[in-house]
Amino acid sequence: xxxxxQTPKFQVLKTGQSMTLQCAQDMNHEYMSWYRQDPGMGxxxxxxxxxxxxxxxxxxxxxxxxxxSTTEDFPLRLLSAAPSQTSVYFCASSKGISEDYxxxxxxxxxxxxx
Amino acid sequence: xxxxxxxxxxxxxxxxxxxxxxxxxENTAFDYFPWYQQFPGKGPALLIAIRPDVSEKKEGRFTxxxxxxxxxxxxxxxxxxxxxSATYFCAASPKQDKYNNNxxxxxxxxxxxxxx
Numbered sequence: 481x482x483x484x485x486q487t488p489k490f491q492v493l494k495t496g497q498s499m500t501l502q503c504a505q506d507m508n509h510e511y512m513s514w515y516r517q518d519p520g521m522g523x524x525x526x527x528x529x530x531x532x533x534x535x536x537x538x539x540x541x542x543x544x545x546x547x548x549s550t551t552e553d554f555p556l557r558l559l560s561a562a563p564s565q566t567s568v569y570f571c572a573s574s575k576g577i578s579e580d581y582x583x584x585x586x587x588x589x590x591x592x593x594x
Numbered sequence: 595x596x597x598x599x600x601x602x603x604x605x606x607x608x609x610x611x612x613x614x615x616x617x618x619x620e621n622t623a624f625d626y627f628p629w630y631q632q633f634p635g636k637g638p639a640l641l642i643a644i645r646p647d648v649s650e651k652k653e654g655r656f657t658x659x660x661x662x663x664x665x666x667x668x669x670x671x672x673x674x675x676x677x678x679s680a681t682y683f684c685a686a687s688p689k690q691d692k693y694n695n696n697x698x699x700x701x702x703x704x705x706x707x708x709x710x
Binding site: 484513515520521522523524525528538539570572582583584585586587588 | 596600603628630635636637638639640643683685697698699700701702703
């Protein structure tokens with residue numbers, strides 16, 4: 481029962497580098513989302529997906545890309561890292577249309593951009 | 595601007611006390627109001643959730659009160675314990691739609707400390 485798995489747990493990037501944060505879930509959840517968590521700002525939605533092949537932007541999408549080619553995976557790409565993207569990133573999934581919209585979160589990726 | 599406003603930012607109570615955390619929202623399309631608990635170094639975990647057709651929901655020591663007309667909801671923790679020390683987030687989501695919405699918005703969080 482892995483739930484939502486995020487890799488890597490920690491990453492340091494130089495400004496301008498690109499990287500992909502991986503997220504995989506094994507619960508057959510339709511909905512997946514990426515959030516960033518910054519002190520005093522809670523969790524802010526970056527991108528989300530309601531199913532394979534369907535993605536949309538959240539509150540803070542600039543500088544990030546996503547794709548959803550399978551139900552299980554929802555990678556987040558940083559195209560050209562900036563210090564403002566230093567944050568803790570959480571991937572989450574939920575069943576989707578149901579009585580319970582509750583999210584299951586991964587354990588996070590702590591990213592530092594220098 | 596934040597769609598869900600949460601207060602206070604931090605809260606300290608004695609063991610056995612009843613901390614109350616408040617949230618307010620503006621978007622009347624919100625249909626689902628969960629609370630999440632987060633321990634340091636971990637992802638948030640769903641604690642309890644409510645829909646706007648009920649005014650209160652209780653699960654164990656945790657209670658959500660919901661006031662639809664005021665667009666406010668709150669979390670009460672009865673008989674609080676040191677193990678409840680964590681950051682609590684309220685959230686709100688519009689009615690889920692296959693083609694439209696998976697857009698859950700979170701409050702800024704409340705850091706709760708329960709002293710022994």
